[in-house]
Every structure is written in C-alpha cells, then in structure tokens.
Amino acid sequence: MDQNALKEQTGKESVKYIKSGMxxxxxxxxxxxxxxxxxxxxxxxxxxKDIIGVTTSNRTAKQARDLGITIKDIDDVDxxxxxxxxxxxxxxxxxxxxxxxxxxxxxxxxANVSNKVMWIVDExxxxxxxxxxxxxxxxxxxxxxxxxxRLEKKGYKPTWRMDGDEKFRTDENNYIIDLHLxxxxxxxxxxxxxxxxxxxxxxxxxxxxxxxxxxxTPEGPKVLHAR
Ligand code: 5RP
Numbered sequence: 001m002d003q004n005a006l007k008e009q010t011g012k013e014s015v016k017y018i019k020s021g022m023x024x025x026x027x028x029x030x031x032x033x034x035x036x037x038x039x040x041x042x043x044x045x046x047x048x049k050d051i052i053g054v055t056t057s058n059r060t061a062k063q064a065r066d067l068g069i070t071i072k073d074i075d076d077v078d079x080x081x082x083x084x085x086x087x088x089x090x091x092x093x094x095x096x097x098x099x100x101x102x103x104x105x106x107x108x109x110x111a112n113v114s115n116k117v118m119w120i121v122d123e124x125x126x127x128x129x130x131x132x133x134x135x136x137x138x139x140x141x142x143x144x145x146x147x148x149x150r151l152e153k154k155g156y157k158p159t160w161r162m163d164g165d166e167k168f169r170t171d172e173n174n175y176i177i178d179l180h181l182x183x184x185x186x187x188x189x190x191x192x193x194x195x196x197x198x199x200x201x202x203x204x205x206x207x208x209x210x211x212x213x214x215x216x217t218p219e220g221p222k223v224l225h226a227r
Pocket of ligand 1: 027028029030031032085086087088097098099100101102103104107
C-alpha cells in the first residue's frame with residue numbers, strides 16, 4: 001500500500017471517535033484532509049449530528065465549511081472534546097514533531113485546550129528518536145534574520161521555509177525556519193531553549209501532548225495509547 005492509501009485509512013478510521021454533539025479540533029495536512037472529507041460525508045448523511053469544529057488552519061476551515069461542517073472560532077468555545085491532527089514524526093515515547101504543513105502555532109493552541117488529542121499517521125512517521133524530520137520553528141518577521149543567524153551559530157542548520165520565490169507565511173503571517181538536526185537527544189531541553197529565544201513564537205516540538213495515535217499499516221489501522 002502506498003503512503004496516501006495509509007493516510008486515507010487512518011483518516012477515515014479516526015472519524016469513528018467523533019460522536020454527535022462533540023466540539024472537535026480539526027488539524028491540518030494531507031492525512032487530516034481525508035478525515036475531514038469522511039466527517040463531512042457523515043455529517044451530510046446525518047450519521048453524526050450537532051458537531052462543532054475548531055480548525056487549526058484557514059485551509060482546514062475552508063474544506064470543513066465547504067462540506068457543511070459548522071466551524072467556530074477557538075475563543076467562542078469553552079473547551080474542545082477531541083482534536084484529531086496529523087504529525088510528522090512520533091518517537092517511541094510519544095513525543096512529536098509537527099508543523100510540516102506550517103500550522104504548528106494554531107495546532108499547539110488547539111491541542112492545549114483539548115480534553116483529548118489523537119494523532120493520525122501512516123507508519124512511516126513512527127521513529128525511535130525525533131529529528132530526522134526538520135524541526136519547524138515559527139518566527140515573527142521583524143528581526144527574523146537575526147534569529148536565523150543565531151540558530152546557525154548554534155549549529156542547528158536552519159533553512160527558510162519557502163513558498164516559490166517568497167518566504168512561506170503562516171496563517172499568523174509569520175515565517176518558518178526549519179532546523180535540520182538529524183537526531184534530537186533531549187527534546188525538552190531543546191524546546192525550552194528555543195521558546196526562550198526572542199522572536200521565536202512556537203516550535204514544532206509537541207511534547208506530552210497526545211493521548212492516542214492511529215497508525216495506518218498494510219494490516220489495517222492500529223491504535224496506540226500514549227497516556
Ligand atoms: C501541519 C502538520 C501536519 O499535521 C503534519 O505535517 C502531517 O502532515 P501530513 O498528514 O500531510 O503528512 O503538523 O502543520
């Protein structure tokens with residue numbers, strides 16, 4: 001099975017965890033796209049009723065609205081029952097790198113107010129240690145070249161996330177710098193160091209954030225319980 005088929009499998013499977021009446025956090029990315037398609041279908045068929053979606057990107061908001069899913073602003077709900085999102089890497093101890101799609105800041109804010117977080121991934125995303133996937137860091141544009149230079153001096157091998165010839169802009173109009181670290185020995189220490197650098201708004205290190213993971217495999221979806 002190719003990677004897209006596994007993404008579709010896990011995306012569809014995750015909709016089984018969405019019950020009528022829930023407030024659901026809708027993540028971002030190609031795996032989540034399959035989940036939102038299936039959710040929209042079940043809403044249209046009346047199988048899932050009265051759900052409210054809170055999205056982690058403008059992209060997902062448009063897709064969900066087009067499918068007839070009710071979307072509310074995060075500040076217009078007092079909690080989120082379950083957030084379903086993708087991930088770029090998940091280590092043996094269920095720590096994650098996210099932000100490959102550039103939505104890490106809203107994704108972390110939505111995860112923070114969610115009672116439960118589920119990640120949906122194909123099996124290629126499971127790794128022993130984090131770091132082969134470049135770690136995204138969201139920076140405000142003002143003074144961002146200085147942040148980039150500091151990251152370079154620290155040996156973190158930064159590159160600008162590009163969108164054609166222009167620097168990629170997040171939904172908050174920020175830039176993303178990707179750090180090519182290879183292997184991250186101490187994700188918590190790195191997250192603490194980066195978040196304290198002035199100009200960095202958020203990092204793609206999602207530590208102790210996930211409850212359950214659904215992994216798409218050729219043998220069918222597997223559920224892993226993190227905590
Ligand atoms: C977007 C993300 C995505 O969830 C992550 O990049 C996985 O994406 P995909 O399902 O397309 O592989 O963090 O910011």
